[in-house]
Amino acid sequence: MIEFKNVTHFYNTEQNEKIASLSGINLKIHKGDFVAIIGANGSGKSTLVKHINGLLLPSKGEVLVENLNTRDMEEVWNIRKQVGMVFQNPDNQLIATTVEDDIAFGLENIGIKAKEMGERVDWALNIVGLNGLRNSEPHLLSGGQKQRVVIAGALAMNTSYLILDEPTSMLDPKGRKNILEIVKDLNKKESITIVYITQFMSEAAQFDKIFVLDKGRIVLEDSPKKVFDKAEQLLGLSLEVPQITRLARELVKSGLDIPGNILNEDEMVKYLCLYI
């Protein structure tokens, strides 16, 4: 379990002014959860997830992962073994000169024996479907493929938590869909806990739970249905609802008797068919 206990965080700015990037965050993410985090630019999403593996430490409060405190200088390495991270820019996360060497990078760091490393790299490559590219050089891959390599690198470590900070924002629609499919599979088949930051509401709608951040606070924490039911409140936070939900709301306004919080096409089709 990931647990934030009253976490407040200040960045040290040059002017020495203290603006809280997180203030009084309390949250629990359980093993096997499939959650999204949304919020306007600068609302503190990245700051929040960087607390999970001790890349940032709280100014006040505690962050616990499997009851290990991120403040503990030794335990933080055990936390990082369990918490994989995927960042936004696919170009700035790959370290080695070939795909397989990069996937092995984390394993080398934690001192896994060569033989086991080989097995784990093969396994991770298979899961993300990159077996054919194991010898490729990273700079020759597409953005989506690079992100898959990063995911494989985390998987090889046998992580139980995978944190993704806007992993698809630099990808084309096809690559975006592919990453989300992989992430869903990891949650269902490998029971890996997923925490997924996104700017795309249509992506967020596919998770079990959404955290909405605003100015360093969690303002909503609910299922997508309930969150996107509050379109007015979201608008106030510079957030929108998914396009399909907008359509549903417009249809409701024009007098159709369907729910206003439809989240995907199938659902929409189901309700519209009632009118035929």
Add this chain to the structure above:
Amino acid sequence: MMFFRNITIGQYIYRDSIIHKLDPRVKIITVILIITTIFLVNSWTGFFIIGFYLFINISLAKVHPKFVLKGIKPLLFIISFTLLIHFFTTPGDIIYRIWILNITREGIHRGLFISVRLFYLILSTSWLTLTTSPIALTDGIEKLLSFLKIIRVPAHEIAMMMTIALRFIPTLMEETEKIIKAQIARGADFESGNLVKRIQNFLPIIIPLFINAFHRADDLAIAMEARCYRGGEGRTHYRQLSINSIDHVFIIITLFILIVSYLWVV
């Protein structure tokens, strides 16, 4: 305009040869031994033996000689320059005189020796880089330097720096190209004006490139830390190097030939 198309770093050419299969450490040591011997040898017979040995090594590598010669081309000027300098500046028996310049017997002798040495130096290093992948080379250097850890040579750090450089040079090249195109689109001119002007024109490329590179370095450091990187201690290696009997045979033959070439004075 495409400036850097399909960049590959190093000049590694994959072939299925004995030389390619040798342990990178053995090849690095071989090159160091060759270079040392080149500068010790003082007879034409010695040079001939080493030349023959290099020829065999390159043939065994199954790499077309044109790749080896490609490495020599850019240095041809330096070689001829040293040759001439030695011709004219070494005192001794004057055998020819052009205007105020004297060519001496010793000058010819020394000039030729130095040129052959440079030539062999390039041949042997090309032989190494053509037959050893950058990864193997990095691993080899790290392993070899690790003996020097006692005198605080940061072996792992050097290898990590090489890896990151190899990984990011193509990325930075692509980025340079993008910036150049962006600046051209804004009307920047890189092709006319005098030297000072041209250098000035390159500032709008260099500055964004540096800023982006620092940004990348920041991101990369965070990504590495998130992946449990904490320096070389306790780190294992994905690629295992192993010295086989073929490596032993190779290094023994090499030593034998080099010693013979050094001792041979006719």
